[in-house]
Amino acid sequence: MGDRTGDRTIPESSQTATRFLLGDGGIPTATAETHDWLTRNGAEQRLEVARVPFSAMDRWSFQPEDGRLAHESGRFFSIEGLHVRTNFGWRRDWIQPIIVQPEIGFLGLIVKEFDGVLHVLAQAKAEPGNINAVQLSPTLQATRSNYTGVHRGSKVRFIEYFNGTRPSRILVDVLQSEQGAWFLRKRNRNMVVEVFDDLPEHPNFRWLTVAQLRAMLHHDNVVNMDLRTVLACVPTAVERDRADDVLARLPEGSFQARLLHSFIGAGTPANNMNSLLSWISDVRARREFVQRGRPLPDIERSGWIRRDDGIEHEEKKYFDVFGVTVATSDREVNSWMQPLLSPANNGLLALLVKDIGGTLHALVQLRTEAGGMDVAELAPTVHCQPDNYADAPEEFRPAYVDYVLNVPRSQVRYDAWHSEEGGRFYRNENRYMLIEVPADFDASAAPDHRWMTFDQITYLLGHSHYVNIQLRSIIACASAVYTRTAG
Template sequence: MQDRLDSVEQILDWRSKQLSLSAFHYERIPLSQCRAWRLADGRIEHSTRRFFSVAGIAAASASPAVNTQSQPIIDQPEVGTLAFLLRHLDGQCDVLVQAKTEPGNVGAAQLAPTVQATLSNYNRLHGGAPTRYLEYFDITTDTTSDQLQSEQGTRFLAKYNRNATREIVGSGPEPAGEAWRWCGMEPLLALLHHDYVINTDARSVLVASPWESLGPDGSPFSFARGACNFGADLFTSHGTQDDKAVHNFVDLLDRLSAARLSASIVLCPVPIDSISGWIFEDSEIADEGRSRFRVGYHRIQALDREVPRWDQPLLSDFHAVNVVLVCQRRGGVLHFLLRHAVEIGFREGVQFGPSLQLTATEHLRDPFQRPLVDLIEEGIVHADVWASDEGGRFDHNRVRYRIVQLPDGLECSDGPAASWATLSQIRKLLKISGALTNEARSVLSLLLPYLWKA
């Protein structure tokens, strides 16, 4: 077994071999054949009443993003652990990466954190193998970073997972079988710019980690500042003090608080089989216009997982999602436009999200996002990546993530619906639970390869 994978090609080759070992297969089945899953008490639930359930919910809000809305939603109150183990050996920083097969991933196997497990899984309610490396992230251990971060608030109800990293000195533990490898930090971060390679949870943990630990010299973007204008802008924005920003950090938090107060979301549970505007059948649950998403049932085989065969529901979007993070030099400093994202699944009601997050059928409905659709056509694209989000709960939900820089002087006001923030301020927001959406963290992770660009 090779101790360290130190190139993009080696990592991709290992991932391909792992997919072959998993002998992955999945197929659609009706709910009536979905083993251990049932309709009970107005929701689709597991026979243990653990793991997760799919419930019905009706929401009302003063925000036009919600207004009055009913839908199925994943109810999974357990806090899972998503964590990377980092080692410093022979002057190199390596990451212990898992090639994890999940039914909803495009390509099935994607690169995941060292530990990616729900509470039910690492308590072994599935009766399968134990969660590897969990002992390195016990609450008594000294982690480098550790915070709760939200999952997708349009599909999960109040779902937050622990995002953690731990750095060790020396060779560290041996890979626990073929599904884990120590990978060089530089090639791993480079793969963030490859389609369908790094999974949602890995992106979230990496971007919430101390960036000083991810780069070559402990000074984020110091290499990139001499390589390109964007790199220089990132370096400056990362080091900018509040007095050079459009809003100081306290004002940013105040703007978020004001958005939360004005959203005023009210939730009411409804039976999953009688949601207004949705059709409930044994084969699936789907909205009447088939414009949003459906809940389907699947039989899955992945021989490299703790349990090699299982059934479960998966949520599947009918359309791909377009996510854009807009940036622009304002007052000579690069700022990023963070939309005040109102989503019914957030405990807080509102978090900072990407500038734009829309499907092809939604782009005419949002008064703030609609003008951005045209503005981004005039910008410079610094990153453009396709991902399939949350393959353990979603079925091939494809998202196009882009970072687009608008020309200097092009009018783009934040107004009450969004806020301009420097990279320095975004780093602070990443340390606050419930401040940045899952999609915002994913698109921000596309900046991490610039830590190594020279």
């Protein structure tokens, strides 16, 4: 059974979850071939990125009325000033640069069955900010300016299966936020659609089983942020009569089995969904959070320095903004200029998990960020750039950051480095960790944290403005843990 949107059927989420878990192709036998394919694409796409001063950026300039850095078309995105006032945290009143991109883009993944096994159509996509140029990306990754042709380039491939022009079955369709520290109220449409056409082959696209794709999440800087967020939005609570079939694929009592048990909704949560939703609403109602656009030159009041070669903070913290020129042989346009944001240091994103009453739970926090959409969203247990807090008073250091930085390796269940959106951020790399804590671990000292089952988190992923991009990424990474030994 399912609902319909226009002429496209939307199946029940439990049916989609069951297909992804039981039709994933089993144990991936090798990842070397996928790595080789990405390496070949990197050589063929020949991405070249060079830093340039703002004054040399063609079609970009600082606007006379408010100083914002914008494209002459008025589209794509701009760098503007933002004033934030809050009643909590270490810094409670500040002005910063922020990326303003009001367009809602597509992050879309095409899936199709081959011989009864579900495959996804992944793209080898080069982005100017990527650490290793080319990474695995969704089938479709496009802003409104891209797919409407503002860049004056070639047509975006496969857009017709997401905008309703060609027949497809919608499996996932939800608006999700992007990095709230650096984007102002940015959202993208995360979609998974099933197609029945024979799609044209292209050297930048390849069919992978779900298991093969998830296996790549065990490798550093291979699966890009946009693909991770779409994967995270795939529902996981399976049809009740198929739960035993799913769990039977893993060794009983293993961490992978216990994790999958929590994902598919087979356990008992410590906090029911109504109480969790009430907690979220209460925090959003109590926190003061005021955002006001400001002329970009006003950022100097909070220690920012703007020069022709870039914008940086006087304490060498947070991030820089600078211009780049980009050339590549295989994009909708082959050369362009744009600003990029470069974090001053690496981030730490860790999710603590614990067995509560026989069910694995994750400790999430409600985090507010400067450009956030709805006051606060669920985030990993630890979500920070640790170096930014080196001089912070002890009471304002992020909860559990020192625990994570000193955790024994025996408790670490997942540990990999992943880079963030390479179209806007330059070599932004974060460490993603999944850590199992002992039964006596006490979380009562952190009132902004709550224990949730993985099923509860993925349920909220079916709705907008509940789960931030960093927690979505780590949810995708966790799916790689329980998929790795499945078969």
